[in-house]
Amino acid sequence: MAAVSSVFRRGLFNGRVAVVTGGGTGIGQAIALELMYLGCSVVVASRKIERLESAAKDMRSRISQQLSLAEGTGSNKHAPDLSVVKCNIREEKEVQRLVSSTVEKYGRLDFFVNNAGGQFLSPAANISHKGWTAVIDTNLTGTFLCCREAYKQWMQENGGAIVNIIADMYKGFPSMSHTGAARAGVDNLTKSLAIEWADSGVRVNALAPGSAIYSDTAAANYGDIDLFSHVKESHPTKRLGRVEEISGAVCFLLSPAASFVSGETLYVDGAGRLYQRMWEIPEHNKSKAYTWEEDSKEGSSNSHTTTSKL
Ligand SMILES: CCCCCCCCC/C=C/C(=O)SCCNC(=O)CCNC(=O)[C@H](O)C(C)(C)COP(=O)(O)OP(=O)(O)OC[C@H]1O[C@@H](n2cnc3c(N)ncnc32)[C@H](O)[C@@H]1OP(=O)(O)O
Numbered sequence: 001m002a003a004v005s006s007v008f009r010r011g012l013f014n015g016r017v018a019v020v021t022g023g024g025t026g027i028g029q030a031i032a033l034e035l036m037y038l039g040c041s042v043v044v045a046s047r048k049i050e051r052l053e054s055a056a057k058d059m060r061s062r063i064s065q066q067l068s069l070a071e072g073t074g075s076n077k078h079a080p081d082l083s084v085v086k087c088n089i090r091e092e093k094e095v096q097r098l099v100s101s102t103v104e105k106y107g108r109l110d111f112f113v114n115n116a117g118g119q120f121l122s123p124a125a126n127i128s129h130k131g132w133t134a135v136i137d138t139n140l141t142g143t144f145l146c147c148r149e150a151y152k153q154w155m156q157e158n159g160g161a162i163v164n165i166i167a168d169m170y171k172g173f174p175s176m177s178h179t180g181a182a183r184a185g186v187d188n189l190t191k192s193l194a195i196e197w198a199d200s201g202v203r204v205n206a207l208a209p210g211s212a213i214y215s216d217t218a219a220a221n222y223g224d225i226d227l228f229s230h231v232k233e234s235h236p237t238k239r240l241g242r243v244e245e246i247s248g249a250v251c252f253l254l255s256p257a258a259s260f261v262s263g264e265t266l267y268v269d270g271a272g273r274l275y276q277r278m279w280e281i282p283e284h285n286k287s288k289a290y291t292w293e294e295d296s297k298e299g300s301s302n303s304h305t306t307t308s309k310l
């Protein structure tokens with residue numbers, strides 16, 4: 001059984017409750033596991049309920065084994081609970097139900113991690129209207145709906161912390177322009193909400209994983225098992241990121257260590273955004289320089305008549 005651990009102190013999140021969207025796979029699963037390891041009850045939510053339930057079964061045994069080992073006993077009064085909820089974040093009513101059922105079941109909602117999301121690789125010129133809308137609705141509108149419902153149904157009165165997982169769109173996102181636009185929208189939304197909801201004691205932050213956090217499900221989405229190894233070659237660390245390297249940073253943002261951090265976007269990318277080239281531009285001569293010499297040639301569209309000169 002794969003280990004679960006954390007650099008944070010045991011019991012840090014005892015009695016707390018979190019929703020993690022997309023919490024049955026990859027990064028979201030690591031976030032859910034680390035939160036549980038630290039004592040937080042977690043609701044994981046996504047569309048594919050069978051995969052989610054099977055993941056939850058595995059996660060429960062990993063955590064219960066880990067907690068028993070750590071306590072040296074088979075029982076733990078702070079044992080965290082894990083629930084699953086089928087929810088497509090693109091559907092407003094499903095999001096409303098996700099939040100209301102969580103508050104009903106646990107009587108609170110301390111943390112909301114907007115991790116669900118995704119996209120496909122495509123040059124912008126080939127993205128259909130439907131494909132564009134699917135990606136914007138998932139990553140931007142879905143995240144907005146989740147934030148709004150968490151706030152209206154619980155955090156407005158009781159405070160809380162939200163982390164929005166986005167992506168590295170620091171230099172735009174050629175080859176995934178739809179997700180770049182959606183994630184930039186969430187980056188900005190994060191700042192607006194951090195201000196609008198500050199007087200409720202709600203902190204809102206974003207976290208941008210570098211484009212190289214390996215999980216089987218993330219890789220499967222692209223149908224190219226080698227895609228992530230290509231990224232590795234051009235990464236400053238010469239390795240891929242691990243899902244645990246994202247979950248630890250999320251736990252930091254949710255924890256009291258970040259009580260003065262809000263409206264921030266934390267890049268967890270091993271400096272990849274500063275170094276990587278995301279798009280090869282072939283040799284070409286289509287970029288015409290502007291020169292005064294050309295500009296003042298007679299007949300040039302920009303040439304000025306002597307009378308118009310000072
Ligand atoms: C070089 C270095 C780089 C390096 C790159 C390395 C990784 C980069 C970093 C990011 C990594 C990650 O995010 S890893 C996480 C990846 N995980 C995910 O993306 C999981 C979630 N993703 C999804 O569910 C899908 O991708 C998403 C499109 C968002 C939603 O799909 P749905 O089926 O629910 O959507 P629908 O409403 O049915 O619409 C689907 C429409 O989308 C379009 N569409 C969907 N897949 C398509 C595809 N492969 N190619 C074209 N078009 C596609 C079509 O128009 C579809 O319509 P029709 O034509 O009618 O079918």
Ligand SMILES: NC(=O)C1=CN([C@@H]2O[C@H](COP(=O)(O)OP(=O)(O)OC[C@H]3O[C@@H](n4cnc5c(N)ncnc54)[C@H](OP(=O)(O)O)[C@@H]3O)[C@@H](O)[C@H]2O)C=CC1
Nearest residue numbers: 022025026027046047048088089116117211212213217218
């Ligand atoms: N791995 C990486 O290198 C990077 C990942 N990211 C982002 O991190 C997040 C997690 O990705 P990762 O774990 O790597 O990949 P995964 O593909 O494993 O995770 C995506 C998760 O989102 C869920 N999801 C997708 N669409 C919806 C929806 N409409 N409603 C509810 N749940 C949905 C999926 O579950 P289901 O299919 O059951 O709905 C799945 O659990 C994503 O937002 C991703 O884009 C960003 C940058 C880099």
